[in-house]
Amino acid sequence: MAGSYGAETTQGERYRLSFTVGGLLAPQGRALAEMYLNRMGDGSTERSSQAKVSEKISEKANEKSDKNAGEEVGESIAAIRQQAIEENVLAIRTDSANRRVVAETTRRLSALTVEELAYLAGPDSSTSDREALMWIAMCRYYAIVGEFAGEVLKKHYLTGNTHLDFEDYDRFIADKATWHSELETVSEGTAKKLRSNLFKAMREAHLFDKKSGTVLSFLPSPSLADILRKRADSFGYLPMRESSL
Template identity: 50%
Template sequence: MPGAYGSEIMREGQRYRLSFTVGGLLAPQGRILASLFMADGGSSGDLHAPGAELGERIACIRQRAIDGDVLAIRTHAANVRMVREVLKRLSALTERELRYLAAAGTPMDDCRALMWLAMCRYYAIVGEFADEVLRDRYLMGMPTVTRGDHDRFILAKSMWHPELEELSPATAGKLRSNVFKAMGEAGLVEKTDGTLLPSLLGAPLTAILECRPESFAYFPIREH
């Protein structure tokens, strides 16, 4: 499906993707499917620039992941939803990032950071919140990020994006909860009170992200 894969690049009049109602960060699931993709051959890399995102290529393992129930999800419908969601997010990573995510020796903290990066790239509204609120508050020395901060951010964005105004209270609450769940699982905030936690990206991951330095804007870290 055109436009369903890779980073969401916002243009005038474009509506935000707002389907992140599943699961939070999905780091364990992301690592499993990344490993499956690499074991399946991934790609030779010869035809793709090192910084190019996987895009629709990642979808090649979708049916295999579902049929094999590699995520060990009880019902078929839930399995399909989860595989689809994880693959959409992985599509926004580069092959080098995906290889690092799949590698057995990669620290879990770096895997979580990569899945946060994938979520921020695939869902522009999440990436903008990370850049404009999460990181800004950290740089300004503010100790927390709250659900009220998120509500104010969404309200401001809704002036240009009517799809945000059209969200039901239940859906808006679910989206907000999943953003905070993902941030907590990624170790960016304390799960209990929203205290900001500086990101400590591993040296190998930092070197990988140097290829796309805008990626650092999604984390509570000082200017890189």
């Protein structure tokens, strides 16, 4: 079976099918990435000014970027989970919801690298770049989301057929079920939640417009593009042409 942390591989294995909570989780990802990087640096829970925190994050990333450029954070991010829950870092009203969202966010962050997390949490990333990184994290952690992004979302953009709807998703799932029988045993309610949450994540990443039902193009900033080149397959999750970089 695929491990609990990091990018999912599905050769001969079942898909992870637990993306029923939270949509893209971009603000939550940024907050927990900052918390993880601070803890990784010196174990301190001290809350300094945003400028000091950002400076510290940048320093830590520079120290580790060469070594860890392509290495995912993996299971180590679980170290902050309990603290994030106890301190209610994400300011979620109920304990049960807080636990679910923290768990889901840290799982997705586990598929990013230290350098990607530093950019996500740092002061120089734009909102659109942060949303793109959280979309990439979701695509890496959930192989079926990544395959949908490459085989449907990006393909629609590249072929000029920018209309996208639930029927496209349903056809995609039916095709995947030929090799993944677990897709046929998912309850109708869960299947609808998975589909709805995937489309919600695409909307929140501004890769899809709900009103018109169309795919929206994305172009990363030069800074994000440089980071993603170290894991160039990441561009395959985005509706863009690599030649435009």
